[in-house]
Amino acid sequence: MKEEFFLGIDIGSVSTNVVLIDINGEVIESMYFRTQGKPIEILQKSLCTLYEKYGDSLKIKGVGTTGSGRHLASLVVGADIVKNEITAHAKAAIFFVPDVRTVIEIGGQDSKIILIKDKIVIDFAMNTICAAGTGSFLDRQAERLNIPIENFGPIAINSKNPVRIAGRCAVFAESDMIHKQQLGHPCEDILFGLCLALARNYLTNLAKGKKLESPILFQGGVAANIAMKKAFEQLLGVQIIVPKYYNVMGAIGIALLAKESTKGLITKFKGFENLHKCRFETKGFECHDCSNFCEIVCFYSNGNLVARWGDKCQKYSSNRNHHIENSKNL
């Protein structure tokens, strides 16, 4: 194992994914953890697992972070590139299916649609304020029905006669669904009805006015659900591809971007050795110096202030780099 490797980290609301790719973009290792609201701990744990498995032979030449916790993660590991999840997902999709035209991505809190032409993103949309059409909604409903989320798809796919469920808002959908249950509809019909409602909601809210052209990729954690794939196929009338690494596409994308951005130069990665010894901490306070009342977030590593952000006037965040350079314990 003397080759060069690139690390991609995607910290989302529900899952934390870490992938290792080699110089050709081949996925060597992919790991999927539940974030459980503790992004730093989980990130440390996952990197330690990686280190235990490969030991010192692992030469990391570049690291990238993405997802809603990307800035935090970049401070923890020392990332070469910090990018948004839309670009990362598009990158991975294009890498695996070069002629892809549409990417449907449904994660825990976000759902996105990305339109691609000639290998570049031409349009995208992301759910606005509401998260009714996302993975956590399915998760919650499965929990309510006392069905493990892994069994959701296999059960739902048996449905012959799906019930119609209002999908516009999670609150309406839930009460509508309960009503249908009380009428005695079988479980699989209700589950597939939910899938259809979610797919309809996605297509009316995000894909409105956009032409979805094949090949269509379906990725994100929800793509594990074969009933969701079937629902989209039914509504769109075309075949949908679920890539092999559907649930870690963001991490793969950012690893590919890290590979591009470092160009074989030196990486900012802090190394595995120090990582599990470090103790990271986040504290917040409200600044009352003016009437903006900004909430300032302070990030500490081993008790040293590493970064601060959240202020509008840059009183705190402007000396961020100064602190990073001066903290020896990183």
Added chain:
Amino acid sequence: MRKITFPHMGNLFLIAKALFEELGFEVVVPPYNNKSTLEIGKKLSPEFICLPFKLNMGNFIQAIEMGADTIVIFGGCGPCRFGYYGALEKEILKDLGYDVEIIVIEPLFYGFRNFLKQVSKIFARKNVASILKRVYRLAKKVDEIEKKVHFLRPREMVKGSVDKIYERFRKEALEVCGIDQMERLVDTTNVLFDNLYIVNEKVRKIGIVGEIYTIIDSFSSLNIEKILGEMGCEVERNLYISQWIDTHLIYPIFKMKNPIVKRFSKDVMPVLIGGHARETISYARYFSTQNYDGILHIFPLTCMPEIIAKSVLNGIKNRINIPLLHIVIDEVDSDVGIKTRLEAFLDLIEARSEKFERGVLSWD
């Protein structure tokens, strides 16, 4: 003596403060829009009303606590709910037991007598014409400052220096009194800006269109302009306060229309549907002809005119042929989601311009 207050809307407070002080009133400027403003407003407002209403309510309550007894707001007829806000806010405040007077100034062309009646309450025994002229000039100057901020932010040598000057300007504006002093403050700020070092970096130009309140007021738009500035984009928006005065107070007197709106809305939205839907559409099209890299469309949740504008813009997408991102805003506190979208949007623009340089001219 009346203690006058008014809702916040971006830099409106600078102009309104100077005007009322010149007219001889005491002015209470509510604190800048902040979380507690929104918190108060949320509690008192109907649930599905748009964000500007909630912030207005918060401003009023905070100003009343600071001693204000008269509230001046602009009204307006038309399908947008804004015209009704004055009446609604009056009722809510009355129910809460506050003893304040709300003066709603309706635009001139909805009834001259009513306009005079309302206006006479605040404009009395002064040389109104000359004051209004000076206030108009001040409004133009304040907007020049804002445009300068937008221009300088992506180009500043020392990061954060523009915002430092700008914040100080806004802070000091609360302490000065009258039009003359305000104008002097604007001039000194201008000198500070002119002496900034700038670097010539590659700057992207983004046009911002949308609902007036959310694009002018930086708190409600979660500082989108600043975020974009830091990402290296120069922003230009379709509405400034002086421009609003032009469109709604000056043009109607001369029976004129904004030439850009006239030219670009004729074929897709020939009639007024309320709010600023027509401005949104026509300026989006105007920006697309003017060497801009992308357009942001910002509006509060449940804003009817802007939803229609959004659909119309989507319908004529192939005609404007420029990246367009819609951002809906409500009581969201964290800007992470906004940053993600803006970042992806800029990535898209970057990829697109590379493509253009390689010689492909159109998408679809």
